[in-house]
Amino acid sequence: MTADRHGHRMSNTGADALVHYERALDHLVFFRPEVVEAADAALAASPRSVMGQVLAAYLGVLGTEEKDAAAARDTFLRFRSGLDEETLTSRERMHLAAAAAWLDGDLHGAGRLLGDLTVAHPRDVLALFAGHQHDFLTGDAQRLRDRIGGALGAWEPDDPHRGPLLGMYAFGLEESGHYERAEEAGLEALARHPHDVWAIHGVVHTYEMRGRFTDGIRFLDARTEDWSDGTLLTVHNWWHYALYALEMGDAARVLEIYDAALHHEESAGVAMELLDAAALLWRLYLAGEDQGVRWARLADAWERRDDGAHYAFNDAHAVMAYVGAGRIGLAERLVADRQRWLAGAAPAVSNRAMTADIGLPVCRALIAYGRQEYGRAVDLLLPVRHRLHTFGGSHAQRDAVQRTLVEAALRARRTELARTLLSERIQLRPVCPYNWSAQARLEEQLGDPERAAAAREKAAAQAAW
Template sequence: MVRLDSRGLPLSATSDLAAERYREGVDLLLSAWPGADVAFDAAIAADPDFALAHAARARLHAIRVEMPAAHARIATAAEIVARHGTERERSHVDILSLTIHGQSTQALQRAVAHADAWPRDAVILGLPLGAFGLFAFSGMADHDQARVDLCERHARHFDAEDWWFLNYRGWSHAENGAVAHGRDLTQRSHELRRTNANAVHALSHAMFEDGSGEDADRLISGWLPEYDRRGTLHGHIAWHASLAALEQGDTARALAVYEAHVQPSVSAGLPLNVVTDTVSFLWRMRAYGREVPAGLWEAAAAYAAPLYTKAGFPFADIHMAMLDAATGDAAAVERRAAALTALVEAGTLAAGPVVPAICRAALAFAEADFAGCVRLLEPLAAEAVRIGGSGAQREIVQDTLLVALMRSGQAGKARDLLDRRLHRRPSPRDAAWRAQLAA
């Protein structure tokens, strides 16, 4: 008897219960919903030689940065699949192993090739997608387009109502500039599976990109109470609500959301999200001329202190530099920037010189050297896409440049930058800045 996964691919499971629990776990994994660990553990208990269940459990450990457990579990999956796995399952496990062991360039190449052979293998097709996917952190300048191309190449293989594929196809289009189309697709995904944090996340991004801050706030405030605080995206989705409040000029609400859901003491999110969300929110507050309450920077610094101590992860590097700059540790910023520059010169930092430039520009901004910030950042600002993440996350770089232009008396350049931004995404905050420049 051939047992199948949720999208019709054969499984080398010897138990109906194991296959059922695996399908359940994958759907929970793909929707960032609590309970996947329980489902995968049940699949393994029902069939200890079910390699894909071990591999999925390893993937979940890695997402939670439980690396010793991830390494042990993927090793078990590799040993089992070598004995009695199909070609597809062996490739699936190999790619997850590359990803878990940090061999991202090879993992990306293999995942794209795997998708050409088995496009409906959602766990593998999903690896290059998303704000923290293999494309985003590849250092590519065109990773937004690459995600669209990958989705469109395989769209014919998915049902029109496949909630998972609709979501990532829509997210990819929204990030790449086709915001209305992307929002429609993610909205449909959300309607098909409400218990899907990834759909609410993607829809929040689409609403950010089209300037619908009030829509995003209503969406999140109405849905977030349904999502367990243990969910990996709980704090990050709340971060989107805090940004929406800042967009509308409601600083009190933005802070209330931050303190209730985003700050390190209350968030159960992934360390990368907790660090980058806290730093980027507090940095925006400062850049927008809002007062940051006492203790918030210090709490963020205490949480981040043991993390990302080694330079070389661009998305984390720029946020750690902003944190050090904001808390007055200029030496730490320079150490990180120097290490990054050495990696650039050695040809081992795919994102290139924009990364140390952003770090040093953040320090100049924090020290009120706004002209110096502009000199560092302006020539390379267009390359910020290489650090990865989403448009909403990378906007912090452009906001830093914009405010530095305004505060250094370069109103003409600030207006030009606003013109380009307003053409893409109308924003109440940008409109207020325009009015300020016109005064």
């Protein structure tokens, strides 16, 4: 029986398939699109390779694409139907169970199984990568940090895969609020592999959360060739660049990035990229910027997907696009469809709770905001604001929803609530031009022009850093 580079035995996997499998893992941890070709080559060489089939199954779900997941599930079921699992290693059986749970929609069950797997096999790169992405998709910051942190002690300092693991750890640290340690881990990863786009992404998040927008732009500019083209994370890292530009008040640069990188005629139309485009335009929408043509094209792209209920986080961004384009009817149709789906969804399907508890309230609040029913938007968002993480994404991504609550409170003239929300934001992120510009508008509502002017000056000064 063959074994991978870390000594894990691999059933039904020939030498050629092993080479392709290892190459696929290298592509996977560095977010290279070539991972698909390498995974296919592994299965072409050994169609009954258990780990080759498991890898293909994970690739089917990691992108949150409903149709890809359905196709992967069909293939995986056919593979398992003729498989004698008693002949496999315990690690392979655990992977099969985790992949099956995820394909059946039980994300949380899959996450627990992957956690058990990495306790038993802390040097299983595929389990660590899939588990890390699972924790991101379910918004579990502590597991995002500790799943990787708990395994790193088993890795030798010179192992080539320790670098990308440090990049993953950086993101988990950042989402848990350990910004300096996260930056340190991310830079260590990049010292090993300068093209590690997930490590770049982790460091970029630390700058975002600390209001170091100029540092973030300089960091990305200095590494442009390492992240700006040809990776599965290219669009998302451009989104981060645009967020920096937005905070600094450079609207022209924001739109230049949007048109060149986030959404254009040649965009792939995948959910992960469309939601970045929606999240950026929604921030402009909250600021009163008219982006009618861009909204229309983005709404068209979401509508062409014709998604069913699969991942509530995606649904919220589709609704942003529909509301931004003035297509309230489409947004309401999506909400009605998800409400009907809930009636028949199995309790074990993780998206059921994600949709019922968070997705639908958020979608309804976005629609209410688009209808200028600001009080209703507040009433819908207020009960879920501390639980938004449970439907996935990062703090930076979910801030589009948190800002919607702030803007709705201001527009509904709920001044006491707006004061509380802005105080929370400013104490947590004192360097954030948006926070201070919103504070200025609040002070104007409260009838204090001097405090409004001071807040406005602070916002302008921070944008110029």
